[in-house]
Amino acid sequence: MSVSAFTPGSSDRDQLMQQAVKGRSLWDDARRRLLRNKAAVASMIVLATLVVIALLGPFFVPYAYDTVTKTDVWATPGTRGHLLGADSLGRDLLARLFAGLGVSLGIGVVATAVSLIIGVAWGAFAGYIGGKVDEVMMRVVDTLYSLPFIFFVILLMVVFGKNIFLIFLAIGAVEWLTMARIVRGQTLSLKQKEFIEAARAAGLTTPAIILRHIVPNLLGPVVVYVTLTIPAIIIAESFLSFLGLGVQAPMASLGTLISNGAKDMEMAPWLLIWPSATMVVTLMAFNFIGDGLRDAIDPKDR
């Protein structure tokens, strides 16, 4: 920009030269592209804010999510110290919203982790071994794919009781299928690469090759899919909660809040509107980040 950059011998020029030499890695490129995507950056800020709110928010509300105040039943927003109003039991909506957001995000992350572990292990193993093993393993995935899973999850909840860990497990176990397919496809192309051959020539065992050389190289597509799985899981959990099969009272998730809000919406519309708005903002943030990441990491899809 300044003339000095082109003056021979100036320190600015040396700096410029060094910059020119420094290469850009794939991830540098991806980060650059991601940061140029306004919707994705805005969504990351929104999401970070939501996470902070879910973690710290409860400390700033004078009520706990399960404090029942009989005198405050149906308190309208802004009255009696309830910023967003209170519900049919006089519980503060803001406190419940913070707690519910935390539960929903938490379930999203934990269940995604479950699906990630199963999916990556399954897909990488099937893809790397190949042949008959691959065929059988992927046929299992195909078969499970065509099951109406939500019905089985409902069944599971009814049969084994409404247990929060079971929700994690059930939803995570459902969501690993797509992950396994993506990972397998990537592994198939990765294993033809020279560095895998080199690893094999160096005498590494199959599990070691999968763990140390295949899995780290799967990061790109997996990260993209993870950001799309979390909202899917939040929806699934809320769906169960909506049917009365998810998180149990007095604990709240966004789904139970929406469900309760829908029951009381004529009496107190704010009970429906605030949780719904929070849910939509959360889901949209994840979706934009996911789309942005896909465009950034996998530019050929643009």
Add this chain to the structure above:
Amino acid sequence: MLRFLSRRLLVAIPTMFLVVTLAFFMMRAAPGSPFINERQMTPEVQKVVEAKYGFDRPLYEQYGRYLADVVRGDFGPSLKYRDKSVLDILGENYRVSLWLGLSAILLASIIGVFLGVIAALRQNRSIDYATMAVAILGVCIPTFVTAPLLVLTFGSILGWLPLAGWGWTKVAGIEFPSWKNMILPVTVLALPQIAIISRLVRAGMIEVLRSNYVRTARAKGLPESLIVRKHALRAAILPLVSYLGPACAGLLTGSLVVEQIFNLPGLGKFFVISALQRDYTVVMGMVIFYAALILILNLIADMLYAALDPRVRLS
């Protein structure tokens, strides 16, 4: 075609077998007896009741019998409704769901194709951005959010449409559902599908409009509207055909919520009620029914796809 069909049916058999097996063992793994909630029974009476349903036999024998019954199309009796079989219950409740599902998929296809084509023809202009923004919203907002919000707006506040319920009206001897009751549930069901379909069609259309044969058609001097209708659209809606299978699965899930919220006497509502009442045989039967339905719909979608696209060879 015949070979494709038989191959697909062969793949469907292990899937259905898995469904039946999973369903059966989940039912039996449930703690307690399904009859425990009923009026207090003496142990003797309970034994008689359990014997009536074959619960006193060894597990593998029960499993074998259930499998054989299902193959013959018998899903057993309901545990909660006296003198009713699972098939009776399915038969009584399927009509509402069928009407809802068909209307929703029809509406979603028409609006989705229309929006997708418009967006593709005006690519990167404001109408394209508006359509795709709506599409993103449609994908992001789940049915259990849209349903109560629409009821609140059009039912409670504006008072234009009924809040819930279902009615039949007879026209020329055939029973039709009343349209006022249909509008909100069908809209809620169709919205996410409209979003997905319009994205699919837009992407397909943009690709097709760049293809060589469309360029040829333009070079011949055909009017643009004719090119879009006769040449481009046919190829652009192909992805929609293969999406119809998954769409129906989505509608089935959506109908669980919609029938619950609008209090509609359909299969989805009955499924949830039966699950909560622990009417195991009914729930099992419905899971198997849903699984079979999804398999068949996917098969039909694939065959339709091959019939419409001469480039696809079934094998």
